Amino acid sequence: MRVTVVGTGYVGLVTGACLAEIGHQVVCVDNNESKIEALNKGHIPIYEPGLEDIVRRCSGQTLSFTTDLGPNVRSAEVIFIAVGTPSTPTGEADLRYVEAVAKGIGQHLDGQYRVIVNKSTVPIGSGDWVQMLMLDGAAQIADQQAVAAGAPIAKPDALNFDVVSNPEFLREGTAVWDTFNPDRIVVGSGSAQAVELMQRLYRPILDREFAEDKTLGPVPFVVTDLSSAEMIKYAANAFLATKISFINEVANICERVGADITQVSRGMGLDSRIGTKFLNAGLGWGGSCFPKDVSALVHTAADYGYDTKILKAAIEVNVSQRNHIIERLQQELKVLKGKTIGLLGLTFKPDTDDMRDAPSLTLIHQLSKLGAKVKAYDPIVSASGIREGLSDVLVETDALRLAQGCDALVLVTEWKEFQSLDLESMATLMSRPVLVDARNFLNRDAVSKAGFFYIGVGR
Numbered sequence: 346m347r348v349t350v351v352g353t354g355y356v357g358l359v360t361g362a363c364l365a366e367i368g369h370q371v372v373c374v375d376n377n378e379s380k381i382e383a384l385n386k387g388h389i390p391i392y393e394p395g396l397e398d399i400v401r402r403c404s405g406q407t408l409s410f411t412t413d414l415g416p417n418v419r420s421a422e423v424i425f426i427a428v429g430t431p432s433t434p435t436g437e438a439d440l441r442y443v444e445a446v447a448k449g450i451g452q453h454l455d456g457q458y459r460v461i462v463n464k465s466t467v468p469i470g471s472g473d474w475v476q477m478l479m480l481d482g483a484a485q486i487a488d489q490q491a492v493a494a495g496a497p498i499a500k501p502d503a504l505n506f507d508v509v510s511n512p513e514f515l516r517e518g519t520a521v522w523d524t525f526n527p528d529r530i531v532v533g534s535g536s537a538q539a540v541e542l543m544q545r546l547y548r549p550i551l552d553r554e555f556a557e558d559k560t561l562g563p564v565p566f567v568v569t570d571l572s573s574a575e576m577i578k579y580a581a582n583a584f585l586a587t588k589i590s591f592i593n594e595v596a597n598i599c600e601r602v603g604a605d606i607t608q609v610s611r612g613m614g615l616d617s618r619i620g621t622k623f624l625n626a627g628l629g630w631g632g633s634c635f636p637k638d639v640s641a642l643v644h645t646a647a648d649y650g651y652d653t654k655i656l657k658a659a660i661e662v663n664v665s666q667r668n669h670i671i672e673r674l675q676q677e678l679k680v681l682k683g684k685t686i687g688l689l690g691l692t693f694k695p696d697t698d699d700m701r702d703a704p705s706l707t708l709i710h711q712l713s714k715l716g717a718k719v720k721a722y723d724p725i726v727s728a729s730g731i732r733e734g735l736s737d738v739l740v741e742t743d744a745l746r747l748a749q750g751c752d753a754l755v756l757v758t759e760w761k762e763f764q765s766l767d768l769e770s771m772a773t774l775m776s777r778p779v780l781v782d783a784r785n786f787l788n789r790d791a792v793s794k795a796g797f798f799y800i801g802v803g804r
């Protein structure tokens with residue numbers, strides 16, 4: 346099938362590349378010229394395991410990149426909208442990128458049937474809004490043409506398209522794997538024709554042709570109405586964020602009563618009704634999705650006069666959890682002014698270069714405010730040129746340089762390589778060998794044996 350994906354970021358590029366890999370003819374469109382130029386030269390603008398191989402394999406065959414939307418609206422049967430929906434300063438979803446793309450697509454529609462797929466995470470009700478914007482875009486062009494031709498005002502031609510919601514559940518760091526091995530594919534639409542087309546588009550993935558475990562049954566294809574599909578995405582992220590805040594709250598009680606949250610989580614998580622995932626206490630959630638999506642859901646509910654008590658509490662626990670790590674440092678080092686703190690990890694999670702709303706940024710801000718000097722080592726950030734938002738931190742090239750002269754280290758991101766650090770050498774290089782394991786990621790006994798004073802979360 347002929348597919349256009351508008352927005353070539355973490356979601357759009359992975360979606361476009363994976364659809365090209367399963368045999369569709371895909372054009373990725375982005376208005377960021379330097380990004381498209383880089384992709385056309387074979388450079389991948391983001392770090393995502395497995396993506397580069399696919400892009401290299403498919404580029405020039407089933408995958409291409411351009412800044413030109415118009416011809417690729419007209420040539421496609423399916424058009425994905427995968428642009429960003431960040432938070433506004435007041436916490437609502439900022440829909441200006443979706444708006445621009447929807448109008449732009451509308452301006453290039455003709456009478457041929459197409460499906461427009463909302464893959465961006467958009468507030469409930471956005472499907473109808475996108476449809477309206479596309480019609481506005483189409484009407485604008487029709488008006489301009491009528492004025493140019495001196496024709497009288499007439500009812501616009503009927504346009505032949507459906508808007509569907511197809512929320513994305515991929516996780517950065519395993520996005521390619523997730524795309525080929527999804528737990529489910531959700532399509533929200535009232536049109537049988539659009540649903541059939543989406544099912545055809547995803548058929549090889551639904552049949553697990555590209556999956557790791559081909560013995561599993563077909564991937565569930567969940568068809569809902571538009572609003573329910575939009576709600577599924579928000580509800581899933583809000584649930585996962587709340588689960589993390591819940592276990593962090595239990596961790597805080599553990600610290601007071603003398604229990605160990607790692608043992609508690611294991612004992613709880615083995616209950617199949619609860620499950621072990623997203624039950625690790627630590628620094629809390631961050632990244633490009635959870636904070637903005639939970640906040641957007643709180644705002645949507647408020648628009649309808651509903652006060653989301655659980656979601657607000659989940660946000661509050663998450664904010665205080667980041668401060669809690671600073672408090673643990675203060676308990677151990679007392680005054681932080683003039684102390685040097687080293688952060689192990691900067692990205693919001695391992696195996697990504699994404700720094701959006703990373704908890705490390707809060708730590709850097711708070712520590713700098715308290716007069717501490719902040720250094721950091723991150724396997725991807727240190728090696729790359731990413732320095733946005735990092736003006737208050739000295740980015741070191743390796744863990745030993747990071748340790749040198751530090752009064753404490755804080756493990757912020759669970760990069761796998763941090764499990765094989767030369768802890769003994771690091772401890773000897775520090776002014777004071779204190780290690781706050783803000784993710785309960787390291788082996789406590791091994792860290793202590795290497796000469797550190799170990800501080801975990803909830804233990």
Ligand SMILES: NC(=O)c1ccc[n+]([C@@H]2O[C@H](COP(=O)([O-])OP(=O)(O)OC[C@H]3O[C@@H](n4cnc5c(N)ncnc54)[C@H](O)[C@@H]3O)[C@@H](O)[C@H]2O)c1
Pocket residue numbers: 351352353354355356357374375376377380427428429430442445446464465466467513514515516517633634
């Ligand atoms: N990142 C994730 O892990 C993830 C997971 C699930 C869902 N989502 C959702 O997917 C959407 C995209 O997220 P992302 O992380 O890929 O965003 P991103 O910021 O990485 O990418 C967005 C891209 O859209 C491009 N863009 C903006 N306006 C454009 C326009 N008018 N025309 C063409 N391109 C335009 C930008 O240049 C950018 O390359 C968001 O709604 C997000 O909530 C993200």
